[in-house]
Structure formats: structure tokens, C-alpha cells
Amino acid sequence: MATGNGLWRLALPLALAQALFFVAPLLLLLATSFATDENLRDWGLRGWRDALGDAFHIQSVLNTMRLGALTVLATALLAVPLALVHMAAGPTLRRIILMAAVLPLLTSVVVRTFAWIVILGREGVINATLLGAGVITAPVALLQTEHGLILALTQIEMPLMLLPLLAALARIDPALLDASASLGGSLARTLWKVVLPMAMPGLIAGATLVFASASTAFISQGVIGGGRLNYLPALVWQQAMVVFDWPLAAALALTLMASVLMVAGALSLLGSRVRHA
């Protein structure tokens, strides 16, 4: 094995592959957004003007960010209790929760999206249950609504929130919890003062992954959200593959990327603030 100063050579193949197949394409994407056509013969701001000067596109940016944020909140609301139960549970229940967290991650996004068509449809699980229980008298529309899409994305993205949380909570020393309880701390106080700060890195890592994934979930957004809700990934795809306006597609893709990176940056800043607080 290479030792000492020669070590960097082992990292070279991956670095070169990434430079060629990841960084170079992204630089070309940036260049294309400043071109007037896909052949990069002339330069101009037409792509960016079309992307950011259009109320419909701005609304789509906002819709996409909102979708990402609401999915983060929904996954956190369910994943934090699930992680707490995992922490307090015995080995069997722990294993079951861990498997439940990993299994959806291994079943294709297409399969998970399809499941929600069956669940949210007019004759689907939710409508059948509510009709049967007499809560509603006619099927309610859940497909092609934002609620339905967020509910579906909550399952589709939950493993990305749950796994980092489980990892973070696994580092808590049980003695710490006992100490807090025996010092007279109520459960709420123990959770707030002891568990939450320890869970924070996992929560922030999870929020970053869920936000990035939910805001770029092209198939789920399109199939469950449908044509009435407009999100950036569908616009990027239409402009690139149907309209063939590559400068506009590039500018929209970069807008999506910048929005996600800004949120990821803000979350990581929050993370370091919490650590030093």
C-alpha cells in the first residue's frame, strides 16, 4: 500500500472521474445557461431572463421550496417519535424499526410512488376507509393535491430523516437520561435539554437530505401532484426534452440547485450554531 505522502494517489482515480463526469458537465450547464442556443455560439442573458423574469417560473420555485420544507416538517414530526421509541425499545422492536426504515429505501421510488396512487385514488385505501366509516359520503380528491403529495413524500423520504436520527440518538449515553430523571427532570425537560441537543446533528443531516430529495423528486411530483401543481424539476425536463430550450432549462436547473444549496448551507450553519451554543 502507498504510505505517507503517496497516499493522495489512491484518491486520484475517483477525483479524476468526478472532475470529468461530474464537475465538467456542471460547468457546461453553467455555460449553457449564458448561451443563446444549445450550440454555445452566442452568449447572452436570455435564458436567465426567461427563467427569473416570469411570474409562473417564480411561483414554481416557491412551490418547490414550500414542498421541500413541508416534507421536512412532516418527516421530522413522525421520525423523531419513531427514533425515541427505537431508543427506548428492546432489541426485537429495535430491529423491526430499523428494518422498516431501510426497506422503503431499497424499494424503487417508482414503486413507492405507485403505492400512493393506490392509496390516494378515488377508489383507494383512504377513500374506501373513510366512506366505510361514514366520515365522508363521496370520495375526496387526494391525488393531484398538495396534501396528497406531501403525505406520499413523507413516506418516500422518511428513511432519509430516520436513519441519521437513529445514528445520532445511538450516541446518547443511557446514564445521562437516568441522571436527568433522578435529578427530578420531567420527561419533557429531559427530552428538551438532553435528547434534543444530541439529536440535532441527525435532525439537520436528515432535513438536508429530505429537502434535497423532495424538491427534486420528479416522478412523485408529476404522477401524484399531477399537472395542476407546478414544480421546478418538471419545468426543467419540459424545457430540455420537449421544448428543447436548453439555455432556459439550464438556468432553471441552476435555480433549483442554488435553492437547494442555500437551504443546505443555512441548515449546516444552524447545525454549527447549535453545537457551539
Next chain:
Amino acid sequence: MHRYTGSDRLLVLLIVALAGIGFLILVGPVLVVLVTSFTSSRALRFPPPGLTLQWYRDLFDPVRSSQIHVAAGNSLLVAALTAIVATSLATAAALAIARTRAGWARFAEGGFMAPLVLPGIAFGLAALMFFSWLRLPPSLALLVAGHAMIAAPFALRTVGAAAAGLDPALEESSAALGAGPWRTFRRVTLPLIMPGVAAGAFLAFVSSLDNVPVSLFLASAQTDMLPIRLWGMMETALDVRVAAASGVLVAVAFILLLVMDRAVGLARRMSG
């Protein structure tokens, strides 16, 4: 935990209730897909009015489902190649990063992980622009190149965790006993980090098999990929064969999960 007061008990109840809903939401849809794949109805009614194997027969029919079979074959081939390429590159890089405290290693690790956070759609479009700028026609090799970029971080993480626990003394003694670098790697290092490498290869394979954003732009009529084909079947007239295909994918994922978890503790590695 200890004696609960009244408000504590209420809080425990709330946590358990939310956890229960979370568990149901995680697992329920997978079960719904399995049941639906046996439906005798052409509409996606739940619960199904009757049970039949018709959709599985249709799915495995070599004539009627030939396009799905071609797409599945392409997807499996690309996923296997992606796993090999991404895991090889990531293993070498992980060994380098694990053994040094130098500043470049931290920087490189951050860079290598970047594809995990960048929106896949933006990278997929960038890859399409790049390859058409190079005048390369669509091919499975380009799909492997694109998928490997997304898959490498998964392998880097699991191999990195395994390599971090490696005792340098073992490699040093192997070298002191006269083994060359390659022999030391083959006989000492690789066996020790093998669980991490296997878990990484598995995750890379799954991430490629499931990839939508890159395939969306790089796949073509000749290089059709399974998720893209299934998406097409869901978008147009809803084809119940999607349910059968989903049933097969769920079964495969479940078997792989059990096998990999027994072999290398996959679930634990993914949460660590």
C-alpha cells in the same frame, strides 16, 4: 426511564402514537402494493374485488412485455457495472482518506460527497448536455458513468467507516514480512474491510437500479431503463402490470435486505 407524572404519561402516549403512525406510513404502502399486484380488477380498487395471478403472467409474457424485459435487462446490467466502478473508485479513495490527517483529505471527502446533496435533475441535464457536446450517442456506458457519480458517495461512506477501524499495524507487519503493496491489499486489507465494501457495492447497485434523474436524460429508445419505462406506464393509461412489476421489485428488495443484513449487518451500517 423512571416514575412518570401525569403530564409525562401524556407525552409518552403522544410519542408512541406518532411513532405508530410513522411506522404505519413507512410499511403500509409496501403491503398495499403487494396486495394490489394480485387484484382481479382493471381499476386500482382497494381492497381488490378478487385475487388473480393475471398481471404477473402478463408481466412475464415474453411477447407482450418484451419492452419491460429489455428495460429490466438494461437496468440490471448498468447497476452491476455501476456497482463495480463506483465501489472500486470509492474503496481506493476511502483507504487514502482513512489513513491521513492531512487537510486535503477532509476537503476531498466533502467534494466526493457533493453528489448526494446536489439535485439529481440538474446533474442529469448537465450530463446530457456534456455528452451531446462531446457528440457521444446515448449508450449504456454513458449511463454507467452518470450513475457511478451518484453511487460513489454511498460506497465511500460504508468503506470509509470500515477503513477507519483498520489497525495500521496489521498492514505494517504484512509489509515488514516482505509482502508487496498489492499482496498486502489482497490478503490483509481487503478481507478486513470486506463488509464495508460489500455493503457499499450493494448500496451503489440499488442506487443505480432506482435512479430516475440521470436515466431520465441519458436513457433513449435503445437504452431504455426500468424506472423510466414504469414511469411511462404510470403516466399514460394506468397499466396494472406496474403493480406486478412493483411486487417483484419489493420481493427482490426484501430478500436482498435479509441476505445483506445477515452477511454484513447492512441495516446497522446504513444508520451509522
